[in-house]
Amino acid sequence: MRRRSRETRPVARPSRHGRHGRQNRSPVVRPPLPPLDTRIERFDIAVSTAAEFLRSAWSDLRDVSFEVGIMPPAATGAIPRWQVLREQKRIILYRIPIERLGHPHIDDDLHRRMMIEGAVFRAAAEYLDRDPWDLGPERFRFF
Template sequence: MAWRRGRSAQAYSRPDRHGRHGREGRSPVVRPPLPPLDTRVERFDLAVGSVAEFLRSAWPELREVSFEMADMPPATDADGIPRWVVSRERKRIILYRIPIERLGHLHRNDDLHRRMMIESCVFRAAAEYLERDPWDLGPERFRFL
């Protein structure tokens, strides 16, 4: 025996604002994912962190050193506004984001050159901590074969 519907087989269309149960549409529980934030602070943090990890892996003396970031130095010194401060007693290197980003002279203002400037400051700060030349810290990085 064939099953039959009591209604005619016409398609029933609901207004667009109603869901399948006849109620008004509700907002989704989870919103669509937002694009990742890409701020200057996060780019600076990423650049410093990647160079710090490279230096720690290459130089055992830096494994216990804390690479920290701050926005501005508390005061200027005789040489002007410091870009970083090295404390061997506390095993800390503090890099100041705003002076590094704003007072650096770039010949090309793009993401690559900004990142290279940040990385060079991390290398110079680590070299000051180790009392070495910055070029001695990663010679294989600067060799072009």
């Protein structure tokens, strides 16, 4: 029989554990999540950037409110994609008809955004009683 020595050896613990086995835990809060990027948010951003461009280029549009609606009121015949209310200085763009009835020739984010911006330009042109190409000729110079 072997005798044990009175000398005690320290217990080897993995380096990640402290005295009570709880040191260096993972953080309670996870790293920040990427921002939400939904179809609705992309639509709102495309409308707002096009509206800001038009407001900066045309003084007649500075006081006009560009709004996003989900669906137009019940209509017979063609479904409107926007509504122009000159007396109230409002342009309402309807998200679902623009997204569902517009068919970009290439289905990617860039072409969907261009389709939305085109609807904003056409609605603003209707408000101003002009051709949409007159609103931003420099913007479309390379297309």
